[in-house]
Amino acid sequence: xxxxxxxxxxxxxxxxxxxxxxxxxxxxxxxxxxxxxxxxxxxxxxxxxxxxxxxxxxxxxxxxxxxxxxxxxxxxxxxxxxxxxxxxxxxxxxxxxxxxxxxxxxxxxxxxxxxxxxxxxxxxxxxxxxxxxxxxxxxxxxxxxxxxxxxxxxxxxxxxxxxxxxxxxxxxxxxxxxxxxxxxxxxxxxxxxxxxxxxxxx
Amino acid sequence: xxxxxxxxxxxxxxxxxxxxxxxxxxxxxxxxxxxxxxxxxxxxxxxxxxxxxxxxxxxxxxxxxxxxxxxxxxxxxxxxxxxxxxxxxxxxxxxxxxxxxxxxxxxxxxxxxxxxxxxxxxxxxxxxxxxxxxxxxxxxxxxxxxxxxxxxxxxxxxxxxxxxxxxxxxxxxxxxxxxxxxxxxxxxxxxxxxxxxxxxxx
DNA sequence: CGCGACGTTGATTTGCCTCAACGATTGTGG
DNA sequence: CCACAATCGTTGAGGCAAATCAACGTCGCG
Numbered sequence: 001x002x003x004x005x006x007x008x009x010x011x012x013x014x015x016x017x018x019x020x021x022x023x024x025x026x027x028x029x030x031x032x033x034x035x036x037x038x039x040x041x042x043x044x045x046x047x048x049x050x051x052x053x054x055x056x057x058x059x060x061x062x063x064x065x066x067x068x069x070x071x072x073x074x075x076x077x078x079x080x081x082x083x084x085x086x087x088x089x090x091x092x093x094x095x096x097x098x099x100x101x102x103x104x105x106x107x108x109x110x111x112x113x114x115x116x117x118x119x120x121x122x123x124x125x126x127x128x129x130x131x132x133x134x135x136x137x138x139x140x141x142x143x144x145x146x147x148x149x150x151x152x153x154x155x156x157x158x159x160x161x162x163x164x165x166x167x168x169x170x171x172x173x174x175x176x177x178x179x180x181x182x183x184x185x186x187x188x189x190x191x192x193x194x195x196x197x198x199x200x201x202x
Numbered sequence: 203x204x205x206x207x208x209x210x211x212x213x214x215x216x217x218x219x220x221x222x223x224x225x226x227x228x229x230x231x232x233x234x235x236x237x238x239x240x241x242x243x244x245x246x247x248x249x250x251x252x253x254x255x256x257x258x259x260x261x262x263x264x265x266x267x268x269x270x271x272x273x274x275x276x277x278x279x280x281x282x283x284x285x286x287x288x289x290x291x292x293x294x295x296x297x298x299x300x301x302x303x304x305x306x307x308x309x310x311x312x313x314x315x316x317x318x319x320x321x322x323x324x325x326x327x328x329x330x331x332x333x334x335x336x337x338x339x340x341x342x343x344x345x346x347x348x349x350x351x352x353x354x355x356x357x358x359x360x361x362x363x364x365x366x367x368x369x370x371x372x373x374x375x376x377x378x379x380x381x382x383x384x385x386x387x388x389x390x391x392x393x394x395x396x397x398x399x400x401x402x403x404x
Numbered sequence: 405c406g407c408g409a410c411g412t413t414g415a416t417t418t419g420c421c422t423c424a425a426c427g428a429t430t431g432t433g434g
Numbered sequence: 435c436c437a438c439a440a441t442c443g444t445t446g447a448g449g450c451a452a453a454t455c456a457a458c459g460t461c462g463c464g
Contacts, residue, residue, distance in 0.1 A: 068351055068354075068355060070355045074355075076351065076354035076355045077354075078347065078350060078351060078354075090340065090343055090344050090347065091344045091347070091348075094340060094344065100351075101351075123333070127329050127332065127333075130329065130332035130333045130336050131325070131329075131332045131336075133336045133340075134332050134333075134335045134336040134339060137336060137339030137340050137342070137343055138292065138296060138335075138339050140339070140343045141292055141339055141342045141343055141346065142292055142293045142296065144343065144346040144347065144350060145280065145292065145293070145346065146293075147350060148280060148346060148349060148350060148353070149270055149278065149280060149302075149303075151350070151353050151386065152270075152278040152279075152280075152383075152386045153270060153272045153276075153278045155451075155452095156451080156452070175409090175410070175411090176410080176411070177409095177410075177411085181354075184353065184354045185452070185453090186452070186453055186454080187410085187411075188411090188412080188413090188452090188453075188454080188455095189451090189452055189453070190411095191411060191412055191413080192412085192413085192452090194411095194412095195412075195413085357419075357420095358419075358420070359419095377441090377442070377443090378442080378443065379441095379442075379443085387419095387420070387421090388420070388421055388422080389442085389443075390420090390421075390422080390423095390443090390444085390445090391419085391420055391421070392443095393443060393444055393445080394420090394444085394445085396443095396444095397444075397445085
């Protein structure tokens with residue numbers, strides 16, 4: 001029995017990919033044949049610490065969070081992912097080693113997954129995908145570089161401001177504690193920042 | 203007049219590349235024809251904030267540092283680069299926009315440079331290089347991801363310890379203030395950490 | 405209705421910074 | 435070759451940003 005809406009999600013990822021590289025019909029078909037669709041409910045785990053990450057995941061719908069839990073049980077948010085974003089534990093995926101982090105759905109989500117061995121196959125069969133992943137990685141490097149810079153150069157309040165500027169609607173979609181965790185500050189402190197900003201009529 | 207030691211540096215970068223991808227003799231020759239060699243003295247700038255970054259730079263010899271200077275004049279170290287590493291301002295290079303940061307030599311250095319338009323040409327002429335840069339970017343993503351995680355989850359002292367574990371000889375090559383700047387702590391505080399570690403017989 | 409998750413607010417503590425003074429080292433010009 | 439300046443690391447004192455702890459109100463949900 002076919003996955004409901006499979007066509008819709010496949011066409012979504014094809015659109016996403018054709019924005020960056022050109023593919024023939026045959027190449028597109030090969031690509032699609034290597035994918036699978038995965039649905040997650042809120043609080044459902046896509047990856048757990050210790051497991052080997054088998055997939056690169058493209059988010060068709062929903063919202064995911066990857067985070068690390070330290071010895072004292074505090075969790076630290078590494079990444080978020082929403083529609084048209086990719087998410088994985090890259091180190092675990094590339095090296096096929098146990099993951100150091102968890103990935104969990106925050107909303108009902110639909111993902112398209114490609115398995116490691118299928119991705120390897122795809123890259124040899126259709127070299128255009130090398131370019132695609134070069135570009136994806138390139139963007140990731142630039143974004144992470146900026147995040148590192150912000151962590152080094154800005155205060156908690158400034159980082160929050162920068163985040164809001166880049167993703168104005170983030171607050172509608174995420175509990176504050178996860179935003180705080182991504183920023184690297186405590187939820188209590190984020191609340192204080194918001195309190196001050198509110199007074200200043202921002 | 204030929205650059206002294208050019209052959210040596212070219213063979214160094216070819217070795218570096220053949221570790222990751224296969225190339226024919228012709229492809230290697232094309233690649234080499236797109237490169238240029240650059241020498242820097244200590245304190246000499248490779249890139250200055252505001253300039254557009256024209257090159258990807260491969261370090262044959264020496265040591266470089268990229269850093270951002272904030273409004274208050276504090277500098278923040280983004281990256282180091284030593285032998286067989288690449289360094290650039292990726293955002294400036296990819297988008298051809300003014301750089302937000304500086305890159306400076308800390309030691310006498312020899313770089314191999316490839317210009318943006320030559321790299322673009324190379325990528326279309328020799329698709330194997332797409333794979334090469336995908337792999338380079340992949341490594342960068344993994345390394346930066348770990349750095350972000352360390353910044354979120356570890357104290358200054360712990361980050362220092364992690365750095366020493368990964369690069370035990372880093373202290374021989376870098377002044378402490380640059381290490382502190384990379385770690386995101388003040389030089390004074392790093393000195394205190396070292397003082398405590400020394401007492402504990404570490 | 406009652407419980408648990410979340411955000412807020414206030415009090416206290418702490419990790420790290422800034423400022424300042426001081427040796428040690430390096431480099432530079434006389 | 436030496437004097438001087440400049441740079442660097444160390445050490446101590448005081449201060450601030452942000453964490454922790456705790457109590458409380460709100461909301462959504464079983």
